[in-house]
Amino acid sequence: MSDAAHDLARRLGRQAEAICRHYLSAGRRQGHYWQVGDVRNAPGRSMFVRLRDSAHGPAGKWTDAATGEHGDLLDVIRESQGLSSFADVLAEAQAFLRLPPISRDAEAPHGGKQCFSRDPAPSARRLFAASEPVPGTIVETYLQNRGITALHETGSLRFHPRCYYRPDPHEPIQPLPAMVAAVTDLRGRITGVHRTWLAPNGSDKAALTTPRRAMGHLLGHAVRFGGADDVMAAGEGIETILSLRTALPSLPMAAALSAAHLAVVAFPPGLRRLYIVRDTDSAGDKAQDSLIARANAATIEAIVLSPALGDFNEDLRAFGVDRVRAELRCQLAPEDVGRFMVLRP
Template sequence: MARDASDLAQRLGRNAEAVCREYLSNGRREGRYWLVGDVQNNPGRSMFVRLKGTESGKGAAGKWTDAATGDHGDLLDVIRESCGLLDFKDVADEARRFLSLPQPEPDPQPRPRPRPSSAPAGSPESARRLVSMSQPITGTIVETYLRKRGITALHGTGALRFHPRCYYRPDSYSPTETWPAMIASVTDLDNRITGAHRTWLSPDGSGKAPIDTPRRAMGDLLGNAVRFDRATQVMAAGEGIETMLSLRMALPHMPMVAALSAAHLAAILFPATLRRLYIARDDDLAGDNAMASLVERAQAVGIEAITLSPRLGDFNEDLRTLGIDALRAAVRVQIAPEDVARFMQMAA
């Protein structure tokens, strides 16, 4: 099956634009990529499909990534998701039909279908199960990883957990691997777990695991976030976990949330008591768009919105490159004067 899948994926890749026009018709070509909302063919621009590239490997034609979710795959995944197919046989049959290839001879002794999991992969329930199987980060390589990134203030990080052997599968047709991982629970405003975020790590905690996509999210993410302390009247929000933990080095008592992507940052839900929102923007186009959308939403409901800008790409880069003193000084002049004494005292 793996060889058949690889051959079909390569054949589809040679016709990547035609495949996209057939199965991702709500998108359009821009340069070397096809842009669309997601793999289910919803309108938008967060998913991009490579139209030209090598036959196989990371830069192969037909490979795609959804920037909003971190999901990725090949054109067989596009056919499966856009057509709502479940079994590989049905996906392969549809791919052969599109490529005008002969269908295989029927299996005289069809194998029984595997029993479905009690919790569908990627569901909120499977996310809750993953979090429950993980352990606190104290004394684990998650602490090592964060300290390597300059993050030493780890108070209020109960949302972060450690899993020593978290499953990782490069794509639907590759063997499953296991790597240690930092698990972050994604919760709603009532602190119910709706999803999880995985950062696979190298075994010694010196960095991320040497895999193509060391970060992936699962579950119900829209509007929800990874939370560091419970917000009341004031809160800071940003994209990445490390970005917000770096900002907490300068503002150790301010509640913060990590939305995990620019698209999800723009859609975070506001606590009913929130009066001032600090938006930690990443210095890129996606970060600017998310910031503008979030400012507009906050102001529409009477919440004061203040943008916090890094000097470099993001606040973790500022922390690691410029140091904690420079980060505190830069943040101090960007926050409201009354919040300096309230949230910057006793910085770690």
């Protein structure tokens, strides 16, 4: 790392908690650590940022127990802000610390163009490749127990019988069965994976504090079902989207995995109508408003699909698919009713 960047990293470490509160606002302090979902500020508890110097290392160093990623506070600034240039990371850091600007010619760590923490995307691709198709596995059982019977075009989902799970950095890894979902960009390239650890018989999620975790590059990307053309739907959770697919089997859909990621999901070229599959909570409301504004700015018609309960999986399990279809019929654009409500053989 260049002298300027190394000095900046030390200065950031002295204000580690303030950095975390600003850039990792979805987390909270736990003793001498800041705990959050990941370096991109997702809610959760798998990432730990050291807030004080200790025998284990300096303040500001962090580890994500779910992905194996690690780094310092310059990484946090880069990933949480979506910065691609090392010079931009330095500029953001010095602005936070209210320091004079660092030269735009400052070197990235180790003299490279960019060299922060390990890129998790290749690990995500390897995990997905090592998993097996869903039919006949406990993933199929898990989804059916949630009322989800539409499993066509679910190549983005797989089963791994021994997917590693670590409760926190100080506990051993546990190999547990999991549903593994590929997160892809608009070209279909895998940028990350989402894991849902399951009970051994597939009856429900595993009895873990955080049975769902994601790794890789998620911003703008999604778990996709069906090929999007001029009309698609986008929502948060995989189970929510698959519940909607049970009622609207021909409509292409994307699960962004969280409200924050739903708000910034990328629009495919040629999209003219977007159905926003909302969850009925404050985070869902914010994501909906943001997505409507972005769609309008891109001259894409935005239509909100609202469940009667908390989400469409709750509706499916409580009322059945016929009731969900009847409610959706009133919310779809008239020309899409015949197009997407046709039941598959």
